[in-house]
Amino acid sequence: MSDNEIQLPPRREMPPEVRDRLRVDLRRNIDTEPSHNHRAPIAVAAGVAILAGGGLLVAQSAQGFNATGSAPTSSSTKPRPTFTASDENAKAGQHMDRCWEGIKKAGKTALFPDRSRWQSVIKTSSMGPAAKDPDQEFSAIRADGKPFFCETTPVKVTVSDPSAPPAYAAGTRTGALIMTPNGFVAGVQDPTWQNVAIGRAIGMYSFDTAKSREGLFVSRPLLRINQDTPIMVGPSANNQKPDAPRVLPHPASPVVSIVDNPKTVTGQQDLNTLAGRVLAACLTDPRHKVLDLETWRPGAMTKIGVNQQTGADIWGMIAHNGSHLALCEATVDGKTAEFYPYHDGELDRPMITLPVAKPTLFPDSPSMDNHGQPVGRVVSGVVPPQVARMALSVDETRFDAVIVDGTFVAEGPPGARTVKYTTFDAAGKLLHEGTLQR
Amino acid sequence: MKPTGVATLSARAQPPPTETETESDPDLWRRAAAGDQSSFTLLFERHATAVWNHAYRLTGSWATAEDVASTVFLTAWRKRAEMTLVRDSALPWLYAVAGNVVRSERRSAARFLRALRRVPDESTVDDHADAVAGRVDDDRRMREVLAAVETLPRAEREVVDLCLLGELSTSDAAAAMRVAEVSVRSRMSRARARLRTLLEETP
Numbered sequence: 001m002s003d004n005e006i007q008l009p010p011r012r013e014m015p016p017e018v019r020d021r022l023r024v025d026l027r028r029n030i031d032t033e034p035s036h037n038h039r040a041p042i043a044v045a046a047g048v049a050i051l052a053g054g055g056l057l058v059a060q061s062a063q064g065f066n067a068t069g070s071a072p073t074s075s076s077t078k079p080r081p082t083f084t085a086s087d088e089n090a091k092a093g094q095h096m097d098r099c100w101e102g103i104k105k106a107g108k109t110a111l112f113p114d115r116s117r118w119q120s121v122i123k124t125s126s127m128g129p130a131a132k133d134p135d136q137e138f139s140a141i142r143a144d145g146k147p148f149f150c151e152t153t154p155v156k157v158t159v160s161d162p163s164a165p166p167a168y169a170a171g172t173r174t175g176a177l178i179m180t181p182n183g184f185v186a187g188v189q190d191p192t193w194q195n196v197a198i199g200r201a202i203g204m205y206s207f208d209t210a211k212s213r214e215g216l217f218v219s220r221p222l223l224r225i226n227q228d229t230p231i232m233v234g235p236s237a238n239n240q241k242p243d244a245p246r247v248l249p250h251p252a253s254p255v256v257s258i259v260d261n262p263k264t265v266t267g268q269q270d271l272n273t274l275a276g277r278v279l280a281a282c283l284t285d286p287r288h289k290v291l292d293l294e295t296w297r298p299g300a301m302t303k304i305g306v307n308q309q310t311g312a313d314i315w316g317m318i319a320h321n322g323s324h325l326a327l328c329e330a331t332v333d334g335k336t337a338e339f340y341p342y343h344d345g346e347l348d349r350p351m352i353t354l355p356v357a358k359p360t361l362f363p364d365s366p367s368m369d370n371h372g373q374p375v376g377r378v379v380s381g382v383v384p385p386q387v388a389r390m391a392l393s394v395d396e397t398r399f400d401a402v403i404v405d406g407t408f409v410a411e412g413p414p415g416a417r418t419v420k421y422t423t424f425d426a427a428g429k430l431l432h433e434g435t436l437q438r
Numbered sequence: 439m440k441p442t443g444v445a446t447l448s449a450r451a452q453p454p455p456t457e458t459e460t461e462s463d464p465d466l467w468r469r470a471a472a473g474d475q476s477s478f479t480l481l482f483e484r485h486a487t488a489v490w491n492h493a494y495r496l497t498g499s500w501a502t503a504e505d506v507a508s509t510v511f512l513t514a515w516r517k518r519a520e521m522t523l524v525r526d527s528a529l530p531w532l533y534a535v536a537g538n539v540v541r542s543e544r545r546s547a548a549r550f551l552r553a554l555r556r557v558p559d560e561s562t563v564d565d566h567a568d569a570v571a572g573r574v575d576d577d578r579r580m581r582e583v584l585a586a587v588e589t590l591p592r593a594e595r596e597v598v599d600l601c602l603l604g605e606l607s608t609s610d611a612a613a614a615m616r617v618a619e620v621s622v623r624s625r626m627s628r629a630r631a632r633l634r635t636l637l638e639e640t641p
Binding site: 007008009010011012013014018019021022023025026029030091125126134208220221286287288289329338 | 475482486487488490491494495504507508511512515519520521525576577579580583592593603613616617618620621
């Protein structure tokens with residue numbers, strides 16, 4: 001189906017006055033906001049509210065309302081953002097610090113040059129557009145002449161062996177030194193190659209140009225990689241597909257692979273229950289990026305629809321790994337499987353981390369509207385560990401939530417924006433009363 | 439403290455910086471990440487029209503599209519130091535941000551939907567659209583399409599946002615969504631079938 005098939009209105013040239021307003025708005029916000037003062041979601045709401053009031057849209061949105069809806073302070077009282085190379089060096093340093101702590105925790109310091117001699121060569125990160133924080137960070141490091149690489153996720157540190165030889169692509173001097181299950185590939189670059197084009201050889205995935213510096217290369221995350229995943233590389237110029245890609249052999253396994261978040265659950269996953277099988281369908285679907293595969297556990301779930309082809313029930317679940325949350329929507333047979341790790345659906349806000357001090361809504365609840373059911377019936381989120389029962393109400397309608405490992409899911413009247421809750425501990429003692437705003 | 443960089447985002451009184459063909463999006467992004475506002479300005483000038491049009495296709499309102507576009511570029515500015523642009527173009531990522539801006543507000547603010555429904559009655563706002571023949575028909579058609587897209591499963595909706603409404607390639611959409619390209623194609627195929635049925639039923 002093309003534009004013409006559904007008769008989309010044609011694109012337009014942007015009128016100069018619109019471009020000017022955007023320039024002014026952006027300039028003011030760039031100049032007046034501190035670098036970490038996030039107001040993005042509010043901007044649209046503010047704009048809409050102003051729109052409903054008539055022609056004040058431009059004037060007021062250009063003032064840059066802040067998160068409380070009040071007018072901004074004078075630009076003279078707020079520092080302009082300054083981003084310098086030293087900021088980037090600081091970030092790279094912080095990342096290497098975490099890598100070093102992971103190495104120490106794993107008891108592998110003898111295998112590495114001392115942290116004081118590490119030099120950051122490439123620092124990169126991967127983040128979804130909905131997230132405030134990156135869910136993967138990666139550093140190419142050199143110390144005492146040896147290159148090694150470190151990947152971190154919200155819960156895990158993975159580091160390559162500085163003494164391991166590169167696994168060279170046949171006939172080249174491009175070789176892999178690390179391939180992480182979370183999808184980063186990195187190594188040494190053939191000095192005759194302008195760039196390294198790299199991609200998975202399955203799933204019709206495109207080639208991308210790796211980031212290169214000082215003889216090292218780092219790919220972007222290439223979805224899930226295991227020992228059976230063929231990785232292809234080739235010389236590339238100007239981001240073109242390589243003419244003669246060849247297999248990049250898998251290197252030795254990383255010498256450090258450790259969960260460094262003390263709240264994260266480790267150990268064997270129980271995937272034999274119904275909830276476990278639903279989660280397994282989410283985790284094993286090869287089409288999606290599943291970070292930290294081994295850490296996720298089933299949480300509360302509810303039926304959210306039926307697969308139209310097979311008739312199988314589709315379940316919506318809030319999965320967790322003890323410290324973070326994920327959304328899983330799947331059938332047991334895996335014909336339907338959607339998984340969103342380290343994602344709670346809110347733009348530009350910190351991820352929800354466990355445990356929480358009070359009942360907290362998961363913003364992107366499993367979607368019954370995705371499967372032909374009324375919109376917005378599912379309410380889901382997390383509660384403090386001591387909560388054993390959660391009673392909910394919308395107007396006069398009362399219903400209980402299912403609670404599993406501090407996650408909850410409930411079905412209420414469709415479209416309700418405000419849900420009142422009361423929670424109790426195992427002895428029936430009242431713990432919390434409040435309102436969840438959707 | 440004055441921002442670094444030669445050219446900065448500015449009103450019309452200051453002409454936009456000149457763009458050269460040799461500067462790729464990843465190069466500009468890298469320089470912007472290092473604090474060069476002029477590079478970010480070039481990215482804005484290069485992609486503002488596309489993002490604004492995409493935001494219209496996501497909302498059915500040119501006025502709201504302007505605010506969404508503003509939010510998208512502000513978000514890009516904030517995240518420029520944390521993001522590595524891995525595709526040739528910044529557009530897939532900017533489109534994905536636009537989709538999340540719109541979806542986030544749809545979920546959290548009922549007034550967003552109320553306001554969208556009221557847009558046709560508020561055409562007294564003095565904007566460019568008044569001068570364009572067929573504007574009301576365009577808006578009506580866009581809302582029909584969006585209503586149909588809203589009924590799709592989440593994953594199909596995201597693909598439609600990027601590939602059908604945003605006209606990105608499946609590989610660019612896959613990179614923006616961080617799923618395999620084959621997954622984008624299968625979702626798009628299912629979405630097309632559903633949309634065709636839904637939109638043929640629209641009177």
